Amino acid sequence: MEHAFWHARWQDGQIGFHQAAINPWLQQYWSRLGVPGDTSVLVPLCGKSSDMLWLREQGHGVVGVELSDLACRDFFVEHGVQITPVAVPEGHTRERDGIKLWSADFFALGREHWGDVAAVYDRAALIALPPELRRAYAAHLRQELLSGVEMLLVALEFPGGEGPPFSVTEAEVRQLFEPAFTVVRLDQADTGAARREVVYHLTRQ
Numbered sequence: 001m002e003h004a005f006w007h008a009r010w011q012d013g014q015i016g017f018h019q020a021a022i023n024p025w026l027q028q029y030w031s032r033l034g035v036p037g038d039t040s041v042l043v044p045l046c047g048k049s050s051d052m053l054w055l056r057e058q059g060h061g062v063v064g065v066e067l068s069d070l071a072c073r074d075f076f077v078e079h080g081v082q083i084t085p086v087a088v089p090e091g092h093t094r095e096r097d098g099i100k101l102w103s104a105d106f107f108a109l110g111r112e113h114w115g116d117v118a119a120v121y122d123r124a125a126l127i128a129l130p131p132e133l134r135r136a137y138a139a140h141l142r143q144e145l146l147s148g149v150e151m152l153l154v155a156l157e158f159p160g161g162e163g164p165p166f167s168v169t170e171a172e173v174r175q176l177f178e179p180a181f182t183v184v185r186l187d188q189a190d191t192g193a194a195r196r197e198v199v200y201h202l203t204r205q
């Protein structure tokens with residue numbers, strides 16, 4: 001998926017993927033991961049997700065990575081915070097009250113940028129990427145995450161169709177992440193139009 005595609009989506013306000021409400025799977029299953037509250041959580045391809053605020057409220061530091069500078073700006077502005085972005089070689093950063101957003105290509109950042117994280121929260125990140133980038137995404141996480149890092153992954157399954165979003169089955173999740181990660185399917189729910197959300201708990205081995 002070209003960067004220009006996502007920049008255009010944000011520019012034109014075509015962000016139907018954005019949810020104003022906190023994700024119910026996050027609220028239901030986060031505690032199952034057993035991540036201590038004073039640790040940091042990486043949120044890849046974060047958009048302007050309010051889920052980051054919820055994670056912060058649980059005591060976590062939050063590091064979000066998002067291609068669109070508009071999205072990063074809007075996240076803070078919509079929560080009443082004006083921040084001057086800091087230019088860095090990879091893009092820009094904005095940081096306030098334990099939430100740091102990088103407007104940068106996720107694949108250009110690694111552990112040296114996002115620091116020590118105990119967990120990853122993926123809602124609509126993996127499924128936003130076409131097949132070759134899904135492989136690159138899983139490989140990048142495998143490369144950059146230390147043993148013991150937990151991950152909550154919300155995927156979507158549906159027959160056929162052109163993405164994004166893309167349908168990502170359990171078989172593909174396992175193919176992408178095992179054996180470097182253990183993969184436990186936690187739950188699922190039909191969301192209408194033959195779509196099913198499936199939530200997984202992964203642990204980096």
Ligand SMILES: C[S@@+](CC[C@H](N)C(=O)[O-])C[C@H]1O[C@@H](n2cnc3c(N)ncnc32)[C@H](O)[C@@H]1O
Pocket residue numbers: 006007017018019044045046047048049065066067068071104105106107123124125128
């Ligand atoms: C489907 S949206 C999901 C956003 C967010 N996770 C949510 O739940 O609202 C996917 C996001 O990934 C961003 N994105 C796509 N490719 C990216 C990349 N290579 N690096 C960082 N962000 C990227 C897009 O700009 C878009 O905001």
